[in-house]
Amino acid sequence: MNALPDLIGVYGGGRMGAGIAHAFLVAGTRVVVVETDDAAVAAARARVTTSVGKADSLGLLNEDPARTLARLEVTTSPAQLAGAGLVVEAVPEDVPLKQKVLGIVEQSAPDAVIATNTSSLPIDRLASPLSRPQRFLGLHFFNPVPASDLVEIVTGAATDVSVLARAQSWISDLGKSAITVRDSPGFASSRLGVGLALEAIRMVEEGVASAADVDLAMTLGYRHPTGPLRTTDIVGLDVRLAIAEHLERELGARFAPPDLLRRMVAEGKLGRKAGEGFYLW
The missing domain is CATH 1.10.1040.10 (N-(1-d-carboxylethyl)-l-norvaline Dehydrogenase; domain 2)
Known part of the structure; x- marks a missing residue:
């Protein structure tokens, strides 16, 4: 049995968010994806469903795809993130938007490790509205997430070493490899x-x-x-x-x-x- 949290949150169900949700679903966890409205909820669910179906057609699933998708919830309610061990923010690359979403996530899932899926934005700047920045770091997944072997873990000035260790373990449990870099422009x-x-x-x-x-x-x-x-x-x-x-x-x-x-x-x-x-x- 792996060490992944029982519940993973993903805020944002676009191409990257859907791919991140796919990766955790296939690893056996429950996943809650939060979107902005009913149309976005339907689109996010369709993306994940299509992605899981493609994996099944390629023989990459260890179970019936219906069982995989049964662990997925897509909602407009951030309150459904309560109890998550990890929440990954995956909204567009806009600092004010990400800061707003991260604040919502921290309020909704106070015990979670919070990660941002950014390819270049400064981790410490994104962390500025958080009251617990020691539980925050970057998890830069690569597109397409299900097929990519790499995740770039980015530590901020306040990131706790135990949070980093947990993140490294979780990435390993996804069957991916992690590199760890400090917060710097463009990372590595x-x-x-x-x-x-x-x-x-x-x-x-x-x-x-x-x-x-x-x-x-x-x-x-x-x-x-x-x-x-x-x-x-x-x-x-x-x-x-x-x-x-x-x-x-x-x-x-x-x-x-x-x-x-x-x-x-x-x-x-x-x-x-x-x-x-x-x-x-």
Whole structure:
């Protein structure tokens, strides 16, 4: 029997939140997903149901998918988070929004470890409205969560070492590997990933090579499973742009977004979710 809490909360049932819920459901825990309204509740439930169904079709479940989904509750009531051992906030990358949600979570689940699924926002800044920041840390899951092997654990200045140890154990219980980094701009993964992606975009912008050839240089030459531009399409060009702008403010001009990236976002070429980015989807 693993050491995961009996109940996990996920605040936000979008693509990332649904993936996080999937991961914990498959590991055997009960999961409560909190959304904003009835339409969002239905959409979140559909995302998780589709994800679990896909896992079943690939032979990745150890039980009937109906039993897995029976452990899922999707609600508009944060009060349903009471009793959760861990609550993961998974709302969009907006500091005031995340701070508001984290405050709601702390009130609703006073005994829970609280985590934010952010790819680059400062943990200590997000923790500022919390009365118990020692129980707070970052759990940066990667998209798609069910298939990704990595979770980046980000510790804030106040994060208690026992909370870190529990988080590391929980990630192991999910069958994933954890890296631990201290709170810093872009952490480790986003800082490295965005740096590579921005240089790849500059190469396309300057006519050095096509997007496909830049990606082949990394997949065949360096054994990356996916090239930086295809990865950018999967992540979303708007997401890449927002992270780059944040890192430019924090770390300087080396993270300045190329004009090509800004133009493509303005034109709605956001990658896979829009049907077009550096590739057609």
